[in-house]
Amino acid sequence: MPAPLLRIGTRGSPLALWQANTVRDGLVAALGGDPDTVEIVVIKTTGDVIQDRPLSEAGGKGLFVKEIDEALLGGRVDLAVHSAKDLPTDLAEGTGLAAVLPRADVRDALIGGSAATLDALPQGAVVGTASLRRGALVRRRRPDLKVVPFRGNVQTRLDKLSAGMVDATLLALAGLSRLGLAAHATEILPEDDFPPALGQGAVAVTARVGDERTREALGGLDCVATAAALACERAFLKILDGSCRTPIAGLARVEGDALAFRGLVLSEDGARTVEGEIRGGATDAERLGAEAGRDVRARTPADLLAAFG
């Protein structure tokens, strides 16, 4: 059997595999339809191994990509598929974005055990989430709720919820839908008062800089509007994200040539927010995101930024 033309590196979680398979299907079609031309290579990352402490303490987002970047740079894989929101703002030297798939629903969902909605949860109920953003947004609306750390892949978290370890949890609707688990959502949180993580709902493909063969094969999978939205959101994040310790949210919408972005920084208790908005042309996505980031940063009180360490 001839060696595959392209190898895809991915983490082994069901969500990661779904995303990698989607990219594989697109590539196989682009390369003429022979399924043997594209192979998926599962790579275990440090982030998959650490289970005993919050990842924001252990080293953050990079923990899920380091080993995959090494495989990419070492030529063991030709492309890597990531949830865009898990990609660090600085990609590894020698790698870069090669395609962004059309965005799925960007909203978060509440999965309630004892009550269906955030408002209906009883006083003092326990919400499990490892996300500083979700924790801050929950506290902003319901300061009485108790937010506790909660980790594991999507199915693990649903299992912990069924076991009664928490009263509710929050997950991205995109991830639930990809896994056929959207029916578990008991409330879909509107993005206006519960803005998503930068990049949420988008799948990003990275490749080696200069690997034109791979980049050309991926060209047909790229969604220009989602790529512009992601460029804007990542530029905003890059200005504000000194560490993973500050809750940050935001969303760029692209319609035709027009881009509208709204982003915010929150205090961990959600009591204070600093928000910025910007509009412009979609081709200026990165500049607009950076400008919104500088604007928000300039208005953010020092103690919120102190979390940047």
Ligand SMILES: NCc1[nH]cc(CCC(=O)O)c1CC(=O)O
């Ligand atoms: N941090 C894990 C992660 N990375 C991407 C998604 C969901 C899919 C997406 O946003 O594209 C999830 C799970 C979640 O936050 O519920």
